[in-house]
Amino acid sequence: MNIDVINLKQKASLVKDLHQYKLIAQMNNYNFTLIKAKRVMGWHSHPETDEVFIVVEGKMKIELRDKMLELAEGEMVVIPKGIEHRPVCEEEVCCLLIEPSGTLNTDNTGGAIQSEIEWI
């Protein structure tokens, strides 16, 4: 069993393409994935699970129906299950996501599934 230190910024430097989820760690049945993004995603919610965002580099917003969250490097938020949200990445951001390995990435009807993601 390989137990190694993971440097978040070093892993971020390995992510070359935008909007590709990359797996960096697993804890029980949870995936820790990095994504670099520069786009406004669609409104969606995850009916079965909370979702954690931790900003590793850059900054981003997450729009809720009643307010806008602004996250900078070193900041995190938990989006509770069932809560509609929309990630708004106006500039390039690298974000660490924590969610169960079966969670759909983008919305509830399509996109890559967290269990099929490439390791970096």
Next chain:
Amino acid sequence: MNIDVINLKQKASLVKDLHQYKLIAQMNNYNFTLIKAKRVMGWHSHPETDEVFIVVEGKMKIELRDKMLELAEGEMVVIPKGIEHRPVCEEEVCCLLIEPSGTLNTDNTGGAIQSEIEWI
């Protein structure tokens, strides 16, 4: 429902005492706790769950039976369930722990339970 941005270093600045677990977030049944530590803990393992350490400030080591992990700020490690480990904090470190809310903190026979931890 309160959904707010959590700044990890700002939360760390609120932790005044060493060796007191403080809750900063929950995702499903998982606790995100901060602890400031300066001590060598005892060898222990968690038979039921993996455990995540993310260093927020300072640096620390985690000794395994076959090697020593050295973690600096912005680095993380997953200790798989059942693996004996010993956190070695030679200088003050602030660490974010992610583990199920029922996990015993210190070892498998005593110490505070993650479900009884104060929020900051």
